[in-house]
Amino acid sequence: MKDKKIIAIRSVLATAVSISSISAVCQENMIEEIVTIGTRVEGRSATDSAAPIDIVSGDQFVNQGDGDLNNLLRNVVPSYNVNTQPISDAATIVRPANLRGLPPDSTLVLVNGKRRHRAAVISFLGGGLSDGAQGPDISAIPAIALKQVEVLRDGAAAQYGSDAIAGVINFQLKDAAEGSSAEVKYATTAEGDGDQQVFAANVGLPLTDSGFANVSLEFRQQDDTSRSVQRDDAAELIAAGNTEVADPAQIWGQPEVEDDIKFFINSAVELNSGAELYAFGNYASRTVDGGFYFRNPETRPGVYAWEDDDGNLYPLIADLDPSNGVDSCVGMDHADALASEECFSFQEIFPGGFTPRFGGDLEDYSMVFGLRGEMANGIGYDISASRGHNRVDYFIYNTVNATLGPNTPTEFSPGSYIQEETNFNIDLTKSMQLGEKPLFVAAGFEWREEEFEAKMGDQASWEVGPLVDQGFTVGSNGFPGFGPQVAGVFDRDNIAIYTDTELEMSDSLRLGAALRWEDFSDFGSTSNFKLSGHYIVNDVLALRSTVSTGFRAPTPGQSNITNVSTVFTDGQLVNRGTIPATNPIAMLKGGKQLQPEESESYTFGAIINLGGWDITLDYFHITVTDRITQSADQELTDAERAQLVADGITGAESLNIFRFYTNDFDTETQGIDLVGTYSLTDSTELSLAANWTETEVIDYNPETMDETRIGQLEDGLPNIRANATITHYGDSWRGLMRINYYGSYWEAHLDDGSLPIDVGDEWTLDVEAAYNFSDSLSLIAGAENLLDNYPDENPWAGVAGAEYPVTSPMGFNGALYYLRARYEF
Template identity: 30%
Template sequence: MLHPVTHLRGLVLLILITLCISAVSYGQTGTVTGTITDDKKIPIPGATVRIEKTNRGVATDEQGHFSLQVSPGNHTLLISFVGFPWQRRDVTVVAGQTVTLDVVMKEERTTISELVVLGSRNKPRSQMETPVPVDVIDVRRIVSDAPQVSVNQILNYIAPSFSSGTQTVADGTDHIDPASLRGLGPDQVLVLVNGKRRYNTALVNVNGSFGRGAVGTDMNAIPTSAINRIEILRDGAAAQYGSDAIAGVINIILNSTTDRLNVNVTTGANVTSQADDNIDGQTVQTAANYGVRLGSKGGYVNFSGSYDYRNYTNRSGPWQGAIYRTYPGGLDKTDSFLVANNITRNDIRMRAGQSKLRSAQLFVNGLVPLENEAAFYFFGGIGYRNGDAAGVYRLPHDSRNVLDIYPIGFLPEIHSDIYDRSFAMGIRGQLGDWKADFSNTYGRNEFGFKVENSLNASLGKASPTRFTCGGPIFTQNTTNLDVSRRFEVLQGLDIAFGAEHRFEQYELVAGAENSYTDYGRARKIGVDANGNDILIPDPQGSVNTVFGPDGSPRAGGAQVFPGFRPENAIRATRSAISAYVDVEANFTDAFLLGGAARFENYNDFGSTLNGKLTARYKITNNTSLRASASTGFRAPSLHQRFYSSTSTLFVDGVPYEVGTFTNDSRPAQLLGIPQLKPEKSKSISAGFTSAFGKFNLTVDGYFTHIDDRIVYTDQFSGNNADTASAIDKEIYQLLSLANANRAAFFANAINSETRGVDLVLTYSTKLGAGVLRADLSGTYSYTQRVGDIKASEKLKGKENIYFSRASRIYLERSVPRDKVNLTLSYNIGKFNAFLRSVRFGSVEEATNDPAFYQTFSAKVVTDVAVGYWLTRGVKVNIGSNNVFDVYPDLVANPANTTNNQFRYTRRATQFGYNGRFLFARLELRL
């Protein structure tokens, strides 16, 4: 099998050849132009005009006008806009001529308008007609109006069952936001781009944050300027789309417009009383999109790019408690120390808030029509992100500090270099009466760690202050063949089948020697004539020789994030093959029944067979009932199988050097922790859709049971006391050799159940001379562990470590169980107004200490914005996220704030604690 890089080179070469051929092969085109209005003759900006059976289309401008270049011949155009029924229009185009097509969208609606391709491998349906719930997010409209500029935050504020938040002091997770769908984990939702599987990030979340132990997909690596819309399938879909789709599927559909340059420049900052000088978190995003026509048959290549800068925010307070102690005795000499150094307690602070980021991204999406209605398509992108996040302040008297280097202590920083590369290409067309699509998709994420403003305390004053710590790399290559056909039997029988091969590779690259080595270790080789130990310096030795002022050993490795050690380094691969069949039968115009089955075989986990049944029944033309039942499967990620490291983790405010060990390691064997096995799920859902008057309503309930759910355990420790068991002593010794005093593992520890309900209600009407649109959505999701903790006999009595209360809270209560969103928008002429309020439900503190138990109450966050078209192609927007400067509840127990640094909890994902964000946006359409 060819290496993925070899695949990529060949694909790029084929694209260049194809583009060159297309540039000289196709002749003159025709043009379809027109205006889209409602039945009151009010122009509809942002409506979609698309050529049927292709991804070729445009959006109307602020006057409702569109212009679409097409090849000569007969075409069917699909016109859609949220709040109106979609329409189909046939046109005949002659080369060099222009056809005018004006369309009136009637307000007497029977369906939500947007056509949906997700959830079915057959013809698109409206949202109201799908047998499973699908949200359609018009990203172009949202980006024009709303304060949010990244994909995760856009979805967090608009999609009912989607949750995501920025993390703080969580190592690499500070730079990649984990996300949840229907209350399940980041690795239980499958992300597609243009219907093709997107690769996961290389990072596994192992620090104290939501999604602990999981591996997600970094959707923020895709610039919003590249996105047309996002479809969210809120239903188990492993039988249709494969492993990871237990919670649902997110499909990101890229832009395909041509002959228009769109540029957005957004700038803003957090203007809030909680910030230093009342302002921080300065943000600038510049995004652009432009498409070029290829030939005369509807070909195109669309380019998108963005550059983002985000400054950090800080909501920590002045350090409370002792800052400087003298030894012996550990006397508190803080006051004299502050005076001698001409500083205050406010100079000894952490950075508790969002990290600092810089990123640049470039995406492309293209299609080249071929003969006989075939088409060659391609898309992909490259991206780079540099992150800067801080750890916990090292006090001057700490044994982890060296006074000769940092006289007042130091705040170590984790810097990340994140590289993303992706490319997909394929060819689709007709094979007789069948539609066929053959594609290959490649993706790679590289996460490099560096530590700055730090030191290796075991080197003393000879220590450097910058370290290269290595990091993970994940590569995925997926090859798909999909075939489908509609048979004109009953009221339509749709059959699809296909196959997939997926290759994955996980690498962990070791850091520089000084980033992980403890130079204060030695090995005893004997005793001299005076009875003194004879020691030889040895980083793997068991004897400490370098001590801090308090008598404790000096820590080895880079402070805040020790580098990955050579024994951590790994290169592991896996391959998986699958085959599926998907059938949907319209027995009558009212009754649809569907079924899907998928067989998958992993070379490391064996085989699985999953199925899904769906049904929809139209009670009337405006009301339908729908339901589904499915099974699912998620193989442990390569990250969860092979990741190992040592890092500083804080447990209820106390730092520990925690080693993460693989399940085939000696510590795992001593503790009886078994090899990982796949998660398996069962899901059912049922709901109804209804259109009445100017309202559209969907309500869906669901239940998901997951067996053998993989979690990241709490920290086990050994014991070197004379009375300790032989196993505890060996564990202690093994941990010591890894510069760790505690150990954690990935394990199939529990079963879980999730149940909930989602509601979406939309309303649109003419109000005065403009159009008012209202969207109300809400979700309630309840996840809980069920059954006993699946601990081995050797772990009897340690179940509360294997799966602790803190782990349970991360699973059940670290994201809101309920969220309600009300969005109002009003468009009149060149003016638009936007108002949105989101109620984020309560969350709990993930802790094992009863003194720190706390529930953080629900809060309402309100966004406002107003926009105005200065000219036909220039729009300005100003507004605010969290205009009323709402914050979560403060941490109640001062002992749980790490000396007043974490005034707001970092263990729960509610809506963050950055406060009010003011923004201004300039939008150009040329």
């Protein structure tokens, strides 16, 4: 293991050096920018910080082809990973993203330094690493609204509270009181699909004589893509003469996004007392429509077929008149049933099988109000209150509730998930002297309430129809609706008290300490600390280090959710349930009341200024114990299945396996981040960023964790990611070139450990050129993945029709070409 780690460290350094020799990134003097996270002392720069912080300007997001902020962030921050999520239930609607190899709800997201509410979506299918995670919806933020983004790559729960195990991302909104801009963007892939149209505008307005209101709007449309081949079983059906089977029967690609509207407002006004009253908020909505798995018209259990104890399949034919017994249709095949009035086969509705389409209508809004200033005694204050709301109304169509037979609708509304959060904060700061040494002290109080609601779906989506006793599946097939017993409201609240200090020991040495206590209504209290130091050795070298403990509280949704998904297991399509850990059946398998995750982390880094280069090199180590995630698959007995049916869990009669949330494993994550910037000339800027991250499962419960999950956690993301860009500014034009490197990784295809894929590393090239026709009008053309590179082909493509590994961190759409026109007023 030691040799493996040494080789990996050498690889990331070699990769970074090789990239810098070709070209490099422009991060616009990122290490000189002022930061607002990681410290509560005003005026600190990234190089002054004791923890590593990336600063990405708003222009770096706007100057890209994609319209989803998740993808834009992935392109410029190597330790940030997100993939396409083509068929993954609700994760298609709000895609889970990973910072430093940890799940999305281990990263705290702030907007203007205030906690951003999490999304209502729980990622039941998250590629192993993000299974069961409930993170925020970053894609609801329009790129044009951003002044800069700060990525704190350090544990910060002692400073900011729950979720800040992997780090903190702070989105700083534009605050100009004048000026405006508008842009139109069109993008398409080299295959001619996946078209994106984006219109965005930003305007700064004065608010009285001493304030501003900055407003941003974005409207986006995205077509779906297909990188699919025909499934083997569908091809066999066509060869046997079934002309109703679609080609391809199942589509793998990015989902369709319609009416993607994003609105943000940021405002503040200075009062006569010198205090500042501020407010900001957002509204966003979109409709996401994606694919599901193909239902074979000969073999799909519970709809077209039934299975005996030996695993043999036979046609499932319904007797529509059971008054004379249900023996009339036994032994019939589908063809005979089609000719009978009493007997029914679902081949009458879908003779070529069916592939459900699944999606959701998302609504997101928030508002933050606050008052900040400084009292006469020099104590600074910031008092704020916020409210956040995220709702997803699910839909599924081109499917059936099989127990309703010929009376089934083919479109359903399975229900809704709603997440609401309320925060109240008081933050105080004071600058003083300890002896003759400057001391900065901050302290504060926070109250937060989280509420998760599952709303009932339409009756047909969960109704137990008359054919249930004949072996047909209950609920909308693929995503059963939420019935009366499953729907409900689950909430909890917590309070927190913190203190955060920094002491200037000398001109060269600064020390920091933070302590936070929180108490939660559902599981009790937790205390965490952080120590930090920054030491300037000389004009060339400075050293920095942190050590901290942290935690992540289980969400009310994770503690109480019930869901049924259709997944692949051992090469077969089966229904899998997720039930609360406190359900008696889960408790028989080791389930218990969820407790918070706990972490210990430390970083050690160097800041080097040498020969025009500004370089930061940081090592990090994170140990997370009692990690919260979904357990491995647990098999159900007939008695357990019957109990779940009695509990009102829709579709439980057809469940073969289930999962629940658990604290039963520990991990160790370590890595190195390297960032360098260099100005070749006054008009040419150069920089690079590289990341090596490795995760190891160091302890687990074999009853709830299997080798597939361990493999996904340890190897599901590339160990090495890097990018490099060179940007040149001419009198009336600008050019950009960025090289991206994605290391090798392992995929359990379709989350099935019997379908392993070892995927090799890959390079991609992005280019952009802009010409200024006037001081106001610019035309920009560019390409992401210009050379149209794809990940390695999927050796199991015939199983479900995916041409490429579906968890590819670089995506699998190939090249994206775009044109953009920008006008500044």
